[in-house]
Amino acid sequence: MPLNDLDPILHSQLRLAVVSLLISVKEAEFTHIRGQTNATAGNLSVQLQKLKDAGYIEIEKSFKDNYPQTTCRITKAGIQAFDTYVQNLQQYIKPK
Amino acid sequence: MPLNDLDPILHSQLRLAVVSLLISVKEAEFTHIRGQTNATAGNLSVQLQKLKDAGYIEIEKSFKDNYPQTTCRITKAGIQAFDTYVQNLQQYIKPK
DNA sequence: ATAGAGTAGTTTATAATATAAACCAAATGA
DNA sequence: TCATTTGGTTTATATTATAAACTACTCTAT
Numbered sequence: 001m002p003l004n005d006l007d008p009i010l011h012s013q014l015r016l017a018v019v020s021l022l023i024s025v026k027e028a029e030f031t032h033i034r035g036q037t038n039a040t041a042g043n044l045s046v047q048l049q050k051l052k053d054a055g056y057i058e059i060e061k062s063f064k065d066n067y068p069q070t071t072c073r074i075t076k077a078g079i080q081a082f083d084t085y086v087q088n089l090q091q092y093i094k095p096k
Numbered sequence: 097m098p099l100n101d102l103d104p105i106l107h108s109q110l111r112l113a114v115v116s117l118l119i120s121v122k123e124a125e126f127t128h129i130r131g132q133t134n135a136t137a138g139n140l141s142v143q144l145q146k147l148k149d150a151g152y153i154e155i156e157k158s159f160k161d162n163y164p165q166t167t168c169r170i171t172k173a174g175i176q177a178f179d180t181y182v183q184n185l186q187q188y189i190k191p192k
Numbered sequence: 193a194t195a196g197a198g199t200a201g202t203t204t205a206t207a208a209t210a211t212a213a214a215c216c217a218a219a220t221g222a
Numbered sequence: 223t224c225a226t227t228t229g230g231t232t233t234a235t236a237t238t239a240t241a242a243a244c245t246a247c248t249c250t251a252t
Contacts, residue, residue, distance in 0.1 A: 003116075003133065006109050012239080013102050020099075020188045030201070037099065043240055045202055050238095066248060068200055086189045092116045093182045108210075126230070139211050141231055146209095162219060164229055 004088040007081055009054045014039050014047045019082050022057060022074040030070035048072060056081055100184040103177055105150045110135050110143050115178050118153060118170040126166035144168060152177055 010016050017037045022028060028036075034044050048070075051057045056078030060071045074082075106112050113133045118124060124132075130140050144166075147153045152174035156167045170178075 003113050008238090011107070011109060013107060014239085016188050017099050024191075031199085034200095040241065041201060042203080042242075045200095046239080049202095068247080070201070089185070089189065092112050093185065104209090110210080127228085130229095136212065137230060138213075138232080141229095142210080145231095164218085166230075 010085040
């Protein structure tokens with residue numbers, strides 16, 4: 001079994017954590033993701049943008065209680081990419 | 097269950113492939129690893145050095161049929177680090 | 193009303209990483 | 223003999239991740 005390449009968009013601790021989280025909750029706010037991942041706001045902002053550029057998540061901006069609110073949602077492509085990533089990764093980590 | 101940090105030495109496709117390979121075969125030559133991973137020689141050279149610096153592999157240089165030969169072997173620390181990495185990674189990729 | 197602190201981010205600069213290109217030394221083959 | 227090949231290493235460059243600085247508000251207390 002060959003070692004397939006790992007999607008570089010997902011092979012990043014923070015982006016993987018974000019996608020992993022969104023896979024299970026479907027939708028989450030910036031601040032919540034920040035809390036769950038312990039990322040700095042700047043880093044999270046950049047990485048969310050990359051996930052959006054890759055088409056793996058959607059970002060919706062609104063206001064909640066007068067404050068800006070950024071809501072993230074996983075896309076079909078994101079779920080698909082995650083599944084493929086996990087499949088490929090198994091080849092690296094499963095005992096032979 | 098919290099998302100533990102992933103060892104940055106192992107969270108690199110090529111280094112992970114190298115360690116994964118060495119875990120299963122115990123010992124391998126530079127050229128063999130290069131063939132299995134499709135890495136360029138330069139990249140592999142650098143990454144092997146990093147794994148050595150981290151104490152995850154041993155590198156032994158000798159000559160075989162007049163040509164230089166670089167043999168790599170996993171260390172106890174390498175096995176331990178890989179196990180921990182896999183454990184932590186499971187939190188990211190396993191379905192919740 | 194306004195100064196100070198806090199919220200929710202983005203942008204930009206820097207540090208770290210990965211990768212490729214160039215190079216080296218010796219061996220082999222035409 | 224000189225061009226190629228083998229088996230690498232070193233160095234330069236592109237990519238990534240991260241932190242620091244900044245923007246644009248809001249809230250609270252005076």
